[in-house]
Amino acid sequence: MEQQTQPNPATNINPKATNNHNQPSSWAKKAWRLLSDVRAQSPLIQCITNFVSMDLMANTLLSAGASPAMLHSLEELNDFTPCCQALCINVGTLTPSWLPSMKSAAQLCSQLDIPWVLDPVAVSASGFRLKACMELVELKPAVIRGNGSEIIALSMAFTQPSKVSIVKGTDSIHESVDAVEAAKLLAKSSGAIVAVSGATDIVTDGNQVVGAHNGVPLMQKITATGCSVTALIAAFVAVDKIHALDAAVSALAVFGVTGELGMKNAKGPASLRMHLIDALHGLDEAALESHVNITSLS
Numbered sequence: 001m002e003q004q005t006q007p008n009p010a011t012n013i014n015p016k017a018t019n020n021h022n023q024p025s026s027w028a029k030k031a032w033r034l035l036s037d038v039r040a041q042s043p044l045i046q047c048i049t050n051f052v053s054m055d056l057m058a059n060t061l062l063s064a065g066a067s068p069a070m071l072h073s074l075e076e077l078n079d080f081t082p083c084c085q086a087l088c089i090n091v092g093t094l095t096p097s098w099l100p101s102m103k104s105a106a107q108l109c110s111q112l113d114i115p116w117v118l119d120p121v122a123v124s125a126s127g128f129r130l131k132a133c134m135e136l137v138e139l140k141p142a143v144i145r146g147n148g149s150e151i152i153a154l155s156m157a158f159t160q161p162s163k164v165s166i167v168k169g170t171d172s173i174h175e176s177v178d179a180v181e182a183a184k185l186l187a188k189s190s191g192a193i194v195a196v197s198g199a200t201d202i203v204t205d206g207n208q209v210v211g212a213h214n215g216v217p218l219m220q221k222i223t224a225t226g227c228s229v230t231a232l233i234a235a236f237v238a239v240d241k242i243h244a245l246d247a248a249v250s251a252l253a254v255f256g257v258t259g260e261l262g263m264k265n266a267k268g269p270a271s272l273r274m275h276l277i278d279a280l281h282g283l284d285e286a287a288l289e290s291h292v293n294i295t296s297l298s
């Protein structure tokens with residue numbers, strides 16, 4: 001891929017519009033405004049996602065106030081995709097028969113200026129998956145969200161392809177903070193906002209780096225929490241596509257806060273899954289404001 005690409009209109013950040021967000025209270029207000037906009041507008045989010053995540057992802061979107069639709073048939077895209085406010089593509093259970101749908105939907109969105117978000121699950125598990133993700137990145141996602149290992153591998157695939165290490169599985173073997181430089185490189189080369197989830201969620205446009213420090217470690221023990229927060233990012237970008245970095249940071253912080261609130265009533269991963277959804281549904285401004293922990297890392 002070329003190293004210098006045209007700016008992606010969905011991620012063209014106006015620094016003046018984001019500088020004041022270095023104030024923690026300002027970030028909390030931004031996150032609350034975006035969540036309120038999702039609740040008010042109920043954006044239609046098309047999800048072409050893996051079988052494991054479909055349930056939790058749809059319930060996450062619903063409890064945030066968005067409207068999920070798990071449609072992936074190639075035959076339906078021309079009719080359906082243009083009606084969506086955002087698209088989420090997740091390669092978790094990728095097969096050759098699904099890839100044309102993913103590419104066509106991404107292409108449609110890019111042509112119609114509908115923001116779309118990529119989750120490169122287990123990107124380096126196979127050559128097929130890595131090539132597919134690289135081709136999807138060329139179709140201009142507004143945001144790419146992965147765990148540390150996924151972002152390091154995908155970034156490396158464009159910069160030092162011979163050094164892409166194979167990580168077998170969907171869980172990260174890296175800390176998110178170890179992926180900051182890889183995320184910046186990927187953001188610069190792709191034009192996308194890049195988000196790395198983990199103990200600290202990191203979001204960058206290639207220059208500015210923001211950290212969201214919410215969440216609880218037990219969220220890693222619920223399958224598809226990563227997939228679901230990527231879909232939540234899509235919902236937040238749907239209501240503010242001009243500020244995709246702010247939308248991604250806010251969605252990650254909101255999801256992390258719901259993990260913290262849910263943990264108060266949880267006995268383990270299964271009950272956390274339930275309480276997290278309840279907390280997202282019931283989240284109010286005061287709880288969000290008192291829990292949000294976002295800092296500038298640049």
Ligand SMILES: Nc1ncnc2c1ncn2[C@@H]1O[C@H](COP(=O)(O)OP(=O)(O)O)[C@@H](O)[C@H]1O
Nearest residue numbers: 147172197198199215216217219220225226229
């Ligand atoms: N150690 C941790 N502490 C707090 N939150 C975490 C931690 N690890 C992951 N999370 C949260 O769990 C969610 C899923 O992230 P992650 O497990 O990195 O994704 P994936 O499932 O794609 O590997 C994110 O919201 C992230 O912030």
Ligand SMILES: Cc1ncsc1CCOP(=O)(O)O
Nearest residue numbers: 050052092170224225226227
């Ligand atoms: C276990 C599994 N296998 C293929 S996709 C998938 C779900 C991965 O979800 P997440 O990346 O959110 O943990």
Ligand SMILES: [Mg+2]
Nearest residue numbers: 121147226227
């Ligand atoms: Mg994942």
